[in-house]
Amino acid sequence: MRAERTRNVISHVVLMFGVVLSIFPFYWMVVMASNTTPDIFSYPPKLVIGPHLFENMGKVLDNIDFFGSMMITLVVSLAVTVLVLFFDSLAAFAFAKYEFPGRDWLFGLLLATFMIPAQLSLVPQFVTLAEFGWIGSLKALIIPGAANAFGIFWMRQYARGAIPDELISAAKVDGAGFFRQYLTVGIPVLRPGLAFLGIFTFINVWNDYLWPLIVMTDPNKLPLQVALQQLNGIYGTDYSMVMAGALMSVIPLIGVFIIGGRHFIADIAAGAMKF
Amino acid sequence: MAVTSKTLPTAVSTTAEPAPPKPPGRFRQALPQYAAISPFFILFAIFGAFPVLFSIWISFHSWDGIGEMKWVGLEQYSYLLADPKFWQSIGNTLIIWVLSTVPMLLLALVIANALHNATRFRSFYRIAYFIPNVTSIVAVTMVFGSIFSNNFGLLNAFLQSIGVTKIEWLTQPWGIKIAIATIVTWRWVGYNAIIFLAGLQAISNDVYEAAKVDGASPRQTFWRITVPLLRPVILFTAVTSTIGGLQIFTESQVLLGDTGGPGGSGMTIVSYLYESAFLDNQFGYGAAIGWALFILIVLFSIVNWRLIGGGDERTARRTARRVATGKENADAR
Numbered sequence: 001m002r003a004e005r006t007r008n009v010i011s012h013v014v015l016m017f018g019v020v021l022s023i024f025p026f027y028w029m030v031v032m033a034s035n036t037t038p039d040i041f042s043y044p045p046k047l048v049i050g051p052h053l054f055e056n057m058g059k060v061l062d063n064i065d066f067f068g069s070m071m072i073t074l075v076v077s078l079a080v081t082v083l084v085l086f087f088d089s090l091a092a093f094a095f096a097k098y099e100f101p102g103r104d105w106l107f108g109l110l111l112a113t114f115m116i117p118a119q120l121s122l123v124p125q126f127v128t129l130a131e132f133g134w135i136g137s138l139k140a141l142i143i144p145g146a147a148n149a150f151g152i153f154w155m156r157q158y159a160r161g162a163i164p165d166e167l168i169s170a171a172k173v174d175g176a177g178f179f180r181q182y183l184t185v186g187i188p189v190l191r192p193g194l195a196f197l198g199i200f201t202f203i204n205v206w207n208d209y210l211w212p213l214i215v216m217t218d219p220n221k222l223p224l225q226v227a228l229q230q231l232n233g234i235y236g237t238d239y240s241m242v243m244a245g246a247l248m249s250v251i252p253l254i255g256v257f258i259i260g261g262r263h264f265i266a267d268i269a270a271g272a273m274k275f
Numbered sequence: 276m277a278v279t280s281k282t283l284p285t286a287v288s289t290t291a292e293p294a295p296p297k298p299p300g301r302f303r304q305a306l307p308q309y310a311a312i313s314p315f316f317i318l319f320a321i322f323g324a325f326p327v328l329f330s331i332w333i334s335f336h337s338w339d340g341i342g343e344m345k346w347v348g349l350e351q352y353s354y355l356l357a358d359p360k361f362w363q364s365i366g367n368t369l370i371i372w373v374l375s376t377v378p379m380l381l382l383a384l385v386i387a388n389a390l391h392n393a394t395r396f397r398s399f400y401r402i403a404y405f406i407p408n409v410t411s412i413v414a415v416t417m418v419f420g421s422i423f424s425n426n427f428g429l430l431n432a433f434l435q436s437i438g439v440t441k442i443e444w445l446t447q448p449w450g451i452k453i454a455i456a457t458i459v460t461w462r463w464v465g466y467n468a469i470i471f472l473a474g475l476q477a478i479s480n481d482v483y484e485a486a487k488v489d490g491a492s493p494r495q496t497f498w499r500i501t502v503p504l505l506r507p508v509i510l511f512t513a514v515t516s517t518i519g520g521l522q523i524f525t526e527s528q529v530l531l532g533d534t535g536g537p538g539g540s541g542m543t544i545v546s547y548l549y550e551s552a553f554l555d556n557q558f559g560y561g562a563a564i565g566w567a568l569f570i571l572i573v574l575f576s577i578v579n580w581r582l583i584g585g586g587d588e589r590t591a592r593r594t595a596r597r598v599a600t601g602k603e604n605a606d607a608r
Contacts, residue, residue, distance in 0.1 A: 011389035012396075018386055019403045022465060025418045026406070028429065032421060041427040044436065087314040094312050100305030106312065113319055116327060119522050119545050120569045123552045123561045124326035124333060127340065144322035147315040178307030207411040209525045210545070214553055225413045229529055232417050239421055246414035257409045258402065265401050268466075269473035272511050 029250075032243035033057075040239050056244035063235060064227050065220075066248065073224035074252075076141045077205040084201045085194055087147035092155030093186040094178075097168055107156075113149045118211075126214055140215040141223070145205065151197050154271050158193035159186070196267035199260045206253055224249050334562035344559075351563040361564065363539060364547040365571070367452065371543065372520035374456035375463075380512060382464050387471030388497075404465030416458055416529040420445070423454040445530070448540035455526045455541055463519075467512045474508030475501070510583045517575045521568065524549065544568050 032040055035050035060066055094100075095107055125144065126135070134140040163186060171181045187194075212223040222230065231245050257264070302309075334351055336344040355361050390400060407415070422429045423444040431441040444450035478501065486496045502509075524545035527535055533550060535542025542550075544564065552561025 007392055008394070011392040014385065014389045015393060015396075015400050018382075018389075018464075019400065021461070022403055022407055025415065025422070025461070026410075028422065029414075029418045032418075040421075043427075043432060045427070045429060045432050091312040091315055094308040098305070098308050100308045101301055103308075106316070110315065113323060115573075116323065117518065117522060117569055117572055119524075119548060120565045121323060121326040121330060122548065123558050123565060124330040125322060126553075127329070127333070127558065128322070128326055130340070144318065147318050149315065149319075152312075152315060178311070182311070203409050207409075207413075209411070209413055210549070214549075225411055228411075228413050228417075232413075232529065233532070242417060243421070246417050250410055250414050253409060253411070254406065257406065265405050265469055269469050272470040273473050273477065273508070 059241040060245040069227035083146035088151035096159035136218045330562040339556040368543045375459035383467035386468040408466045412525040451541040
């Protein structure tokens with residue numbers, strides 16, 4: 001009993017130490033964003049939150065079209081999330097609950113596409129989109145990612161266990177077609193799975209950097225991450241302003257994560273266990 | 276898996292031409308299902324499969340992306356193999372990968388164990404550990420860039436206050452790699468810990484009870500029971516860390532700019548790909564680097580598989596070899 005208690009205490013000490021390391025960079029971001037640059041560059045450095053946060057945020061808005069960039073990223077993230085949720089869950093529903101010729105072969109093909117690293121197709125994908133005339137347009141950020149193998153795989157695993165065959169048979173007896181069955185039987189049962197896939201997709205698209213950097217060439221239409229890096233590159237010496245920008249870019253995502261976070265973490269772990 | 280295996284070769288076709296012995300209209304009946312799965316396959320054909328095949332073609336040419344493509348055969352590849360910058364980028368990437376993956380997985384294992392033991396505040400811990408992973412690499416790298424900054428950085432201020440000489444983190448080859456590896460580690464420890472935790476929770480308590488009865492020490496229990504039973508999960512994290520680690524780009528680019536810092540010490544394989552294709556407009560060369568990266572990822576995944584996942588297979592193979600060489604028979608006699 002005693003050994004167990006000691007172990008419990010040690011565990012919490014280790015965990016709290018880790019939490020401090022995990023959270024500290026966020027605290028430091030707020031400290032830098034709320035002090036002036038000379039304060040940060042002094043020795044010893046200021047370690048507490050200062051009074052200049054809004055002033056620094058104002059400077060960000062003066063230097064880049066922050067809300068314009070945020071709108072672009074928001075539109076792209078929402079559009080991709082909605083499309084992914086629809087296409088992935090529809091495909092997963094078909095793969096999980098129906099027999100059709102070639103189903104397993106096609107699913108194997110889908111899994112094989114996991115093996116291809118995104119960077120391999122960076123150059124040819126750029127060339128292809130240039131051929132379509134999509135470079136610089138939001139289409140380049142939305143369409144190629146509108147359905148993905150990971151989401152279909154994950155939703156299929158979820159749907160197989162969650163949707164009872166009897167419900168589908170009952171819907172069939174009622175004369176519902178495939179799409180009706182998807183809407184009335186699939187969607188309601190899949191809702192928790194959709195919540196996870198939605199948050200996962202939204203976060204990934206919001207944070208994506210390399211692909212937007214390559215295809216969004218119009219300096220008046222920069223997505224958030226690219227605009228942020230530009231702010232960093234041009235005004236890199238004004239730390240407090242750059243950090244105010246970083247802070248503003250991070251807040252919406254942390255909000256999304258904290259709202260949906262608890263289930264999300266459990267689901268991501270469950271997903272890994274299924275591989 | 277076995278149900279439809281007879282129709283495998285013709286299954287890709289979605290036309291309504293059933294093979295004679297099958298009931299008519301099987302394909303037609305399944306049309307809604309084919310329609311449901313088609314968006315992925317159509318998008319993949321256009322934005323995945325075609326580009327990959329096209330990139331082989333591009334890599335055999337010299338091309339700036341706008342002008343005419345000039346056939347050069349395997350020249351891009353032979354140039355690649357002799358290009359010191361390419362080898363440097365591979366070396367940098369591998370060093371950063373080791374410097375980040377090893378501490379990351381070990382720390383994750385420690386945290387997962389502690390989380391498994393701790394019964395209170397679990398959801399608080401999980402969220403606190405997972406938040407780094409959902410934060411954008413660009414913003415995170417900017418924060419760490421200021422912490423590692425040569426002159427005014429927090430880390431150097433700390434070193435100075437305890438009387439240690441400052442280190443030029445963002446100029447020295449090793450400093451740069453440690454800084455990048457720190458960012459990667461910080462961002463992924465929590466993620467991997469959560470996955471290890473799920474693995475730990477899947478191990479039945481009976482196993483531990485049995486070990487306790489047999490008088491196993493905690494250390495023995497950990498190395499003889501926990502780690503072997505976690506092997507599939509460790510394999511998953513190792514493979515994903517390898518694939519991610521070999522494709523590092525954003526940390527280096529935001530921290531050091533397009534050139535990978537002084538002497539290119541922070542230039543990764545993807546940085547070099549980006550520079551070649553999109554800054555120098557050498558699309559053929561960029562495509563060739565992409566293929567080199569792909570081969571590296573496949574090689575390393577196989578190595579991971581063999582080291583961590585292939586234990587049983589290895590024993591089986593050893594036995595097979597023994598039998599083949601007649602050693603087993605000789606021993607028996």
